[in-house]
Amino acid sequence: MNNVLVVLEQRAGRIARIGWEALTAGVQLSGAGSLTVAVLGTDTEAQATEAATRTSGKIVRVEHALLAAYTPDGYTAALEQIIQSESPTHVVFPHTYQVRDYVPALAARFGTVLIGDVIAIESGPVFTRQLMQGRLNGNYRHSGKGPCFLSVQAGAFAAAAQAEGAASISSFTPVIDAAQIRTRPSEPFRAEAQTVDLGSAQTIVGVGRGIKSADNLPLIEELAAALGAELAASRPICDAGWLPMERQVGSSGQTVAPRLYIAAGISGAIQHTVGMKGSQCIVAINKDPDAPIFEVADYGIVGDLLEVVPALTEAVKAAKQ
């Protein structure tokens, strides 16, 4: 019998959607056992009310003045105490940057390791996560005495539906001393005004490492022009400064869902595909027939983009005449 604790995450006062996906994974894991949902902050009333629309189980408001802004020290201390108090068999998180920042330390405090970025849960339970830049799946099992910590990848589980029945809401006040919080975070900021809204583009041409050199970018620009498409890129291209950061698609960039997404020379690591796998039609062009991008593609061409893209530009132009 599994007793599951699901830890939600808030963004600008609302529960992040990926939290509802973690809740679905938690419900699946708990089976006939119990399910508890935790929300953290200084005043969590709004979060708890929102959580109560999706679960009829138990909701715990973990509140402390030192949880006003996220810090790894504050969150680790608070969750360590709620876990000791609730003694769950499994603790489920959404796989976010925030979770990556502190849950490995929290798990280590319980003598175990986070099973991160989980994409599926089978009976056992056996947890599936991706390895080798998405080229392999690995099945993991937890064998320690303490709780099993896992985080679920965005989009891997459906968001929890509206709940029928009322949840029971309680409060938990962790003991945290100001001296325990060693890092001083500032308010989040955006580097520059976003001038490119990839989110509303109908057609996008995304380019990755396969382009090899900035000198080859005109090939991609010509294809985008022929299609009337916006230009996008995977992280390495923006890191190299070949395209501006605001054209980056993926976990650290924008999330897009156009009618057509052409991925040219993009291998398809998770960090990129989470940002574009919702596209209606995906075309992948890659020299490696085993590249994971082909797993999410509707159409694929195996070949060097430096040869395929110019041919495609010509074919698009011919078709539009």
Add this chain to the structure above:
Amino acid sequence: MKIVVAIKQVPDRDEPVRIDSAGKWIDESDLQFAMNEPDAHALEEALLLKEKSGDDGSEVIVLSAGPERVATTLREALAKGADRALHILADDLASRDALGVAQLLAAAIRPEKPDLVLTGLQSEDLGQGQTGVILAELLGLPHSTLILHVDKIASGIEVKRELEEGWYQTIQLPTPAVLTIQSGGNKLRYATLMGIKRAKNKELRAIAAAGLVSTAPPTVVLEKLSLPQRKKSTQMLEGTPKQAAAALVEKLRTEARAL
């Protein structure tokens, strides 16, 4: 400032990945290995910090755990400018979980008493992204992750942290501290001929894993590897680039209606 950079050697990105006969790990025979790219950015940040601090006796120590072949990657780090290297000799890393590996690294770091421990935000093979955060917990140090830039300030360091969807945050930490470095914050340097020559005379000390720490059995076990199932039935278009492009445009117009 004394900086330890934890580096992992991983299969080169362009290498084919084959599952071994036991189905529990990849076939490593004939594989080319390389420095994990995020760790290369961590090394670069360490070298920049040392250069910025001038001639104040700052030191960059690179650390890696793994079999004999890992020494090649450590030599590369020395050639790029690291001062000395520690090699935890271990042939059994695949049988340890992330906590077990971090325990080895922490045991080697402790006697060095560094001001800063840097590592990449994740490895390109397992991709768990946990080593740095676990190290901070084991060493009892403050930490921050996904760091693009590090500045020294009077009270310690100030870092630029990447958040999701194009947001950033500035964080101040006291030192000693542990940081995981995100790619894109700095440009990787190449080793110069002079650097490669100098590296030959730099200290590369091997430490036996067995003598460092007795690790508990792993609590999280990788049981089986498999090739991902295709979620969609991908239609592969064959032929010359010209033929494949023409076939694709036809499909996009008539079948997907995406043009």
